[in-house]
Amino acid sequence: MATTYELIIYGKVQHVDFRDRIENLGRALGINGIIYNHKDGTVRILANFDDEEIKNVFKKNIELLSKKDKLIEIKKIEEKALNTYIDFPEGINRISSDDLLELNKKLDEGVKYIKLIFGSLEELNVKVDTLNTKIDRQTEVLTKIIGELKEIKGEFRDIKEVLKSIENKI
Secondary structure, three states, X not given: OOEEEXXXXXXXXXXXXXXXXXXXXXXXXOOOEEEEEOOOOOEEEEXXXXXXHHHHHHHHHHHHHHHHOOOOEEEEEEEEXXXXXXXXXXXXXXXXXXXXXXXXXXXXXXXXXHHHHHHHHXXXXXXXXXXXXXXXXXXXXXXXXXXXXXXXXHHHHHHHHXXXXXXXXO
């Protein structure tokens, strides 16, 4: 007989597409349950498990999500057996308390990441501009050196001609 467990996931797990990944993972493993964002910043999963190995594979795959996605950061997973059985619909299904509120929070997170990206791009542009300035200066110096070498070559040519004319006179 299956038992319903509560899994509490701590870390950066809200507004980073975490629940969608859990839904897909749960469906792939044939797990029934629900997933929702809790007001304390955790994500909670209520799910039925009749096989300890499937539960452990599910938890291990949840932990691996933070290695695959830099936005997700899982600090710990707490597990509680509820000593009961809840008959969930097939698959893991997301519960949202307020879709509009949820969407606004995700948009706010998206804006924060876009600002980080643009800030990094601005820093990179400053570094590229500095590098371009150094390259331009080096090009100027090399052009000047090449000009001076051409002058020296011309002077050597003149000296060579003078020496030839002296040699012809001797």
